[in-house]
Amino acid sequence: MRGTTVPPGTPCLPPRPGDVPLHRLEVPGPQAVPFAAGSFDAMGPLSRSARPHRHTFYEIVHVTAGRGTHVVDLARWALSPPHLAVLAPGQVHHWERGRGLDGTLALFTEDFLVDHPGDRDLLRLLAERCWFRPPPEDDRRIGALMTELVTEYRQRAPGYAGVLRSLLHVLVVRAARLPGGPAAGGTGPGAPPGVPVPGVSRPGVPAEGRPAAVAQAFVRLIARPQAVTWTVRECAERLGVTPGYLTHAVRSATGRSPGRLLIEARTCQAQRLLAHTELSVRQVAARTGFTDPAYFSRFFRRETGQSPGVFRKHHSRAHQSLEAPRARA
Template identity: 70%
Template sequence: MRGTTVLPGTPGLPPPAGDVPLHRLEVAGPGSVPFAAGTFQAVGPLSRWDRPHRHTFYEIVHVSAGSGTHVVDLARWPVRPPHLAVIVPGQVHHWEGGRGPEGTLVLFTDDFLMDHPGDRDVLRRLGEQCWFELDTEHDRSVRRLMGELVAEHRQRAPGHESVLRALLHVLVVRAARLPGRTGGGRAPGAQGRPAAVAEAFTRLVSRPGTAGRTVRECADHLGVTPGYLTQAVRAATGRPPGRLLIEARVYQAQRLLAHTELSVRQVAARTGFTDPAYFSRFFRRETGSSPGDFRKHHGRRHPSLEAPLTRA
């Protein structure tokens, strides 16, 4: 996927005014596998960054020690190891306070899942739940798998790419089996092309630029009719695409209010509203609070958030 990886030392692109910094995955060289694994220390200081940011890549984190809080989108998760965290491209997250965290990270782009494309849907579901407590047995299993991924990535023996993809697939499947969590199985009736359309729609609505799009516009973009899109999305998610578009619009507004210095008028424009007053009514109807009240209770804006990054 173009633009998701960079070479080491490539300067990061400054985010658009008021937006959240976007990190890309560093790879060893042109043609290198879009994958990285290691401890927090090995991956680097940005792995523990305390400023809200997002990625072009997936991140699976096994937290084995430390304290503080992991903030993903607007949810706050206390660090009480052992945990497994799954962050998907586009989610805003950062680490707050405490000591640590310590543990192991696995980073990879969407392209790396080419051997197991169904894992994309599983990871999306895991990302929605995000934070998984591990008992002794599951902690041991995750620790062993993460260790194998780190060793395979470090040694780069012949055939290591295939081994990495196989081990990652096992990790994703086992994460979906964790107690108290729903698995990654596809909803009944979502097979073949309808499932692919629903997945493409899900990826489309997660992009910031889709705010304000209609179901018809999304259907045109995906090359299907609005009726077909509605049937495919309902079969896969149980909800109509119009509802998902509204939720995506609300989520983007919440993210901008919580993590940027944009005015309410600017947030309204970014989310496709020409009338700030109408945006405020929409936001209150969907969340139960005004944009100003939401920002007061959820905002955590860093004074240098809009400064250009020195690395990706």
């Protein structure tokens, strides 16, 4: 996927003034697989970053030691290892007062999942819950898989890309079986407010064939920050279907309309910007597709039960890395 990977050492800059910084996956060359794995130390200081940021890639973190808090969007998870965290592209996260943080990370873009496209839906469901505490036996198996991923990635023996994809597939499936995971029938209690990711593999949801594929593509589309300003018609055009077909496909797979899911995506993006940036309410309104800040405030109160100002007061933790945009002369 274009723009999701960069050569090593490329600065991670926010795409627009005031936005949460966007990190892309560093790969050694244009032909390299969009995957990386290693310890916190091997992955560098950004792996323990205390500054709120988001990614263009998925991140699976197996935390084996440390103290502090992992903040993901609006949820705060106290460290008491072992833990497994699954982050989807676009989620805002950082580590607060982290001490002795250790473990293993696997980073990869969506197009790395070419051999197992169904893993995309599992990963989004896992990212809904985000934070897991594996039982001892599961933790041992997850640790062994992470070690194998790191070893295969470092050695780069012939056929290593296929081996990495296979190991990652096993890791995703086993993570989904953890208590609270989608394969275990969990609905993600404690997950942060945001867009409910309507995977078509949820129990009891009959969705097959092209409608299911269209619904999956729609869910991936509206996960992009820029997509929250689009209409259902614009989303349908980008997916190459009619608005009526999109509505049928999404309702069949999720039980909800694409308009409702767009509203939830827009609300989630507004929450992220209010909590993790110093953009004004007017600027947040504009970034989420509202030309009238007063209407945005009414919309936000209706969806969250709070005004943007009250929400920011309770959730914002101003950080030095996020400066208010400076006025141009």
